[in-house]
Amino acid sequence: MSDKIKLSKEEVLHLAKLAGLTLTEAEIEKNSAQLAETIDYIQNLDELKTDGVAPTNSVVDLSNVTFEDGTKNTRGLTQVEATANGKNVKENAFAVDRMM
Amino acid sequence: MKDYKPVIGLEIHVELKTKSKMFCQCSADYFGAKPNMHVCPVCMGMPGALPVPNKTAILWMQTIGRALGCTLPKHSKFDRKHYSYPDLPKGYQISQYDEPFAVKGKVLLKNPYLKGGEKEFHITRVHMEEDTAKLIHQGKDSLVDFNRSSVPLVEIVTEPDFTDADDVKAFLEELQVIVRYLGVSDADMEKGSMRLEPNISVRKPGEVGLPKYKVEVKNINSFRFVKAAIEFEVKRQIEILEKGELPKQETRGYDDVHGGTYSQRSKEEAQDYRYFPEPDIPPFEFSEKYISDVENSLPELPSTLLTRFVKEYGVKEIDAYILTRDKKTADYFESIVLNDKIKKAGQAVANVIINKKIATSLPAEKFIEEFLKLGKPVETDTALLDTAVTTVLGANEKAVTEYKSGKQSVIMFLVGQVMKQMKGKADASVVRKTLEEKMK
Structure with missing residues (x-):
């Protein structure tokens, strides 16, 4: 087996950013250790010889599942339903802090 | 300065005008609709909602691919592209990564306005994805409207074949015409149903291969602006290279008011998209017949x-x-x-x-x-013409003398007078001939 994985603080912060998480110093410490442990655990997959094996992109025995354009919409929501659970709704739209 | 060579590749997004959205049956006709009227759990990204692809959208995308000379692979799939932004409710966009619906094409541009008359440009790929929600920036808020979320979007990527802003403009104009011929999109830049993102870099004198950086420019909504943006960027980048520095790899926005580009997002912050196969949508297998039918449907x-x-x-x-x-x-x-x-x-x-x-x-x-x-030549009444010619010659003795003394151009004046007499109902060449004969 390979050496124990070690994650730098930068790597953990980068992953946290991609995941949309804000971590405290203590959490960085904790996640760093736990994530390293997880990666260590699944690293045994590297022992399998997978040369020449096509990646599994789907585990269902289906293909070409589509719908016909313009067919009846049975899942549509009204404007009221759509915004009912919004924390901050303005002018029938979801308001978030200004992005630009 | 002459030895610097621009290297330009294009990413073009075209929104399809299908009736339904890409992965749900909500209406795709969002333009002008009140916010959040054409929505459902799928296009709002609610947990557990399952996307199902629109068959027509895929067919139309493949038609665009074929029209651009691409090969349509028999096997294809969708992938998830992750990033966080309020216009993307699922936290990922359903797109295509390594197995797009169309690959490796070329377009022969025939345009008499182009230097050389015709040029060939290569297409890397054409793939299917979904549009994002629309953000309206207002005061301290950005308002999110999901009507546009999941409207079918086709992305066309070219090879970095372009070296000239005029070629880019000509290519994009041709692309717009092609898409409109196919009847699959309005390709209207003002309405946002066609969007252009050039990737621009400059090759240094003697440099081989692609430059080590590229700058992507967004927010361009006219062919004129794409030309202006490219010319601005090339000049800006050459100035940096002249100083012996390397321009930053980044995304810049085009500012049509000031005619320049400004930094939007640097490479350091650029997203790590974490693509992986979309598990909610089974893969696609296309028969040879299906692919030849797409080919045969091309106008x-x-x-x-x-x-x-x-x-x-x-x-x-x-x-x-x-x-x-x-x-x-x-x-x-x-x-x-x-x-x-x-x-x-x-x-x-x-x-x-x-x-x-x-x-x-x-x-x-x-x-x-x-x-x-x-x-049809005007029929001339010869009897009327004779009378008119006699009258005109009689009334314009001075002109007749001038003509006879060699001032040939006077004849046009006389023709005009005769035409006037005949209220235009005469063939001017016949009138001229008659006049010439009478004045011999």
Whole structure:
């Protein structure tokens, strides 16, 4: 087996950013250790010889599942339903802090 | 400065005008609708909602791919592209990564306005994805409207084949015409149904291969601006290279008010998209028959039509180019030319259409009637002409003397006088001949 994985603080912060998480110093410490442990655990997959094996992109025995354009919409929501659970709704739209 | 060579590749997004959205049956016709009217759990990204692809959208995307000379692989799938932004409710966009619906194409650009007349550009790939929600920035808020979320979006990526802003503009104009010929999108830049993102870098003198950086420019909503943005960027980048530095790899926005570009997002912050196969959508397998059916459904494309108009109807290339800029005009032109009464007078019909002498909104029959009237020489009443010529010569003795003494140009004045007498009902060449004979 390979050496124990070690994650730098930068790597953990980068992953946290991609995941949309804000971590405290203590959490960085904790996640760093736990994530390293997880990666260590699944690293045994590297022992399998997978040369020449096509990646599994789907585990269902289906293909070409589509719908016909313009067919009846049975899942549509009204404007009221759509915004009912919004924390901050303005002018029938979801308001978030200004992005630009 | 001359040895610097711009290297430009393009990413173009085209929104399809299907009735339904890409992965749900909500209406895709969002333009002008009140916010959050065309929505459902799928396009709002609610947990557990399952996306199902729109069959027509895939077919239309493949049609665009074929029209751009791409190969349509038999196997394909969707992937998830992750990033966090309020316009993306799922936290990922359903797109295509390593197995797009169309790959490796080329477009032969025939354009008489282009240096050299024609050029070939290569297409890397064409893939299917979904549009994002619309953000309206207002005061301290950004308002999110999901009507546009999951509207079918086609992304076309070219090779970095372009070295000149004019070529880019010509290519994009042709692409817009092609997409409109196919009838799959309005490709309207003002409405945002066609969006352009050039990737620009500059090769240093003597440098081989692609430069080590590239700058992507967004927010361009006209062909004129794409040219301006490229010219601005090339100049900006050369100035940096001249100083011996390397321009930063980044995304810049185009500012049409000031005519320049500004930094939006640097590479350091650029997203790590974490693509992986979309587990909610089974893969696609296309039969040979399906693929050949897509091929056979293609209409004649503008460049083919242009060549044919020149060859079959003797139309000047530049006029054939103008006639083929929209399919309706091209089809109308051909229906007129092919009418027995017209006898394939291609250039004459082209002139009339281009100079708007007869409206192309007329039914073909009516157009032909008007056209034949235009071509017919005016019948001249010879008895009336004799009287008119005698009167005019009698009333303009001075002019007659001048003519006889060698001032030939006076004849035009006399022709005009006779035409006036005959209220225009005479053939000017016949009038001239009669005058010349009488003054011998």
